[in-house]
Ligand SMILES: C[S@@+](CC[C@H](N)C(=O)[O-])C[C@H]1O[C@@H](n2cnc3c(N)ncnc32)[C@H](O)[C@@H]1O
Ligand SMILES: Nc1nc2[nH]cc(C(=O)O)c2c(=O)[nH]1
């Protein structure tokens with residue numbers, strides 16, 4: 001059984017896959033308490049993997065995004081395999097503090113200040129911009145680097161910082177801009 005906060009169908013709003021239809025599986029619970037966190041994830045219902053797969057199977061999208069809370073605390077290789085058996089491409093949104101199963105297709109790592117990283121593989125880095133030094137993240141082993149305004153509040157500052165550090169690209173939370181989930 002896994003504690004599920006919500007399963008919903010939307011577009012990936014952020015980062016490299018922005019605009020791609022995806023089923024989101026939001027697992028409940030996190031090991032961090034980021035002051036800016038935009039997600040209420042503590043509530044949830046226990047579901048079997050069969051129930052989760054049945055819900056995911058209702059939607060036509062190929063992409064599944066595991067998020068939370070911190071999904072790495074709650075998922076394993078077998079869970080990812082089951083999604084693969086449904087023909088899904090499995091992405092994860094993680095703070096990077098906990099190891100991941102090695103069969104995930106796409107890893108989005110969003111490092112948090114003061115939280116030590118424990119993962120060695122990531123496809124994209126997505127930093128929530130709070131005026132911190134972003135160059136410390138530039139040695140991470142990712143192909144893509146995104147800087148994301150915090151709660152859509154500091155977009156101009158984020159644009160300026162990206163233009164000063166062109167290794168980075170702007171990630172907007174586009175779902176918030178168009179009022180979808
Ligand atoms: C809610 S978190 C869940 C996954 C994981 N715990 C993590 O932090 O990566 C999903 C994404 O939203 C980002 N995020 C959280 N609060 C935000 C905010 N207020 N503004 C912009 N991005 C935010 C996180 O950094 C992460 O990239
Ligand atoms: N549309 C949409 N895209 C997202 N990308 C990452 C999200 C998350 O909360 O992890 C998220 C979300 O909550 N909604």
Ligand code: SF4
Pocket residue numbers: 030031032033034037038039041068069070095112
């Ligand atoms: S790690 Fe992610 S889910 Fe956990 S508090 Fe921070 S932003 Fe929210």
Ligand SMILES: [Mg+2]
Pocket residue numbers: 038039
């Ligand atoms: Mg979100």
